Amino acid sequence: xxxxxxxxxxxxxxxxxxxxxxxxxxxxxxxxxxxxxxxxxxxxxxxxxxxxxxxxxxxxxxxxxxxxxxxxxxxxxxxxxxxxxxxxxxxxxxxxxxxxxxxxxxxxxxxxxxxxxxxxxxxxxxxxxxxxxxxxxxxxxxxxxxxxxxxxxxxxxxxxxxxxxxxxxxxxxxxxxxxxxxxxxxxxxxxxxxxxxxxxxxxxxxxxxxxxxxxxxxxxxxxxxxxxxxxxxxxxxxxxxxxxxxxxxxxxxxxxxxxxxxxxxxxxxxxxxxxxxxxxxxxxxxxxxxxxxxxxxxxxxxxx
Numbered sequence: 001x002x003x004x005x006x007x008x009x010x011x012x013x014x015x016x017x018x019x020x021x022x023x024x025x026x027x028x029x030x031x032x033x034x035x036x037x038x039x040x041x042x043x044x045x046x047x048x049x050x051x052x053x054x055x056x057x058x059x060x061x062x063x064x065x066x067x068x069x070x071x072x073x074x075x076x077x078x079x080x081x082x083x084x085x086x087x088x089x090x091x092x093x094x095x096x097x098x099x100x101x102x103x104x105x106x107x108x109x110x111x112x113x114x115x116x117x118x119x120x121x122x123x124x125x126x127x128x129x130x131x132x133x134x135x136x137x138x139x140x141x142x143x144x145x146x147x148x149x150x151x152x153x154x155x156x157x158x159x160x161x162x163x164x165x166x167x168x169x170x171x172x173x174x175x176x177x178x179x180x181x182x183x184x185x186x187x188x189x190x191x192x193x194x195x196x197x198x199x200x201x202x203x204x205x206x207x208x209x210x211x212x213x214x215x216x217x218x219x220x221x222x223x224x225x226x227x228x229x230x231x232x233x234x235x236x237x238x239x240x241x242x243x244x245x246x247x248x249x250x251x252x253x254x255x256x257x258x259x260x261x262x263x264x265x266x267x268x269x270x271x272x273x274x275x276x277x278x279x280x281x282x283x284x285x286x287x288x289x290x291x292x293x294x295x296x297x298x299x300x301x302x303x304x
Contacts, residue, residue, distance in 0.1 A: 006216035011188040014098035014124030016071040019218035023286030031265030032075040047083030061268040068276035069302035075100040081111035100128040106138045129153045139184040155194035162206035193221045205255040220259035223248035246274040253278040
């Protein structure tokens with residue numbers, strides 16, 4: 001039921017493993033901090049923020065990770081190079097979790113990566129992200145700095161279907177986005193199936209199945225952001241929004257997702273219990289098909 005024809009790759013990033021067949025490893029959950037409009041940030045350009053509240057949010061995510069068995073990463077968003085470096089220094093001191101370097105501007109992400117290289121953090125860093133419109137300058141910088149892991153955004157503006165996402169990655173003659181990524185030195189690509197809105201979650205479920213069957217690479221996405229931007233759900237109330245967020249997360253897991261960017265780190269209280277329950281359900285079912293958890297620190301053993 002929960003399996004793929006292609007051998008599923010497992011990557012070690014920092015202190016966690018990601019990928020594999022459903023039921024082998026827990027879903028990696030990634031919370032975002034210092035995002036645009038984050039209440040703990042008082043000056044986004046200077047990178048001034050409430051350190052006490054930031055540490056509380058990081059600790060809460062780690063607490064849920066420990067209780068449930070679902071590993072965690074932190075997606076760090078920076079508006080300027082100066083802010084990004086401050087954020088990286090703070091987060092890397094407060095947690096051993098892998099860190100995603102995220103910004104709307106490539107030069108800011110590169111500045112963050114360069115800083116990580118200088119202070120010896122590259123083994124736990126994921127570049128977020130590489131998309132269809134990536135410039136050669138950006139790829140060359142990643143190669144020069146020795147970046148090994150990155151989120152690959154499978155958004156194809158010419159074809160938003162699941163097949164379009166796969167064709168973007170592999171290209172017509174093997175010259176797709178993954179080829180560029182490989183040539184830039186990225187050895188551990190994580191495929192983000194590019195969820196645009198709530199209805200497109202269905203397309204992303206098919207895309208996960210298709211990409212994992214064809215390529216065997218770890219796949220995931222950001223379904224909760226789609227729910228949080230869904231205006232009509234506000235009319236149904238906060239509880240409905242939270243329940244729908246959990247449902248969207250579970251849907252991706254049942255399609256085989258290995259990681260989920262669950263949006264604002266404040267949502268860890270929703271993401272981890274839901275993900276742990278679904279991981280346990282899938283792992284229990286797949287034991288009947290000869291697929292067993294590769295770690296004792298798995299929700300199947302942690303929450304039941």
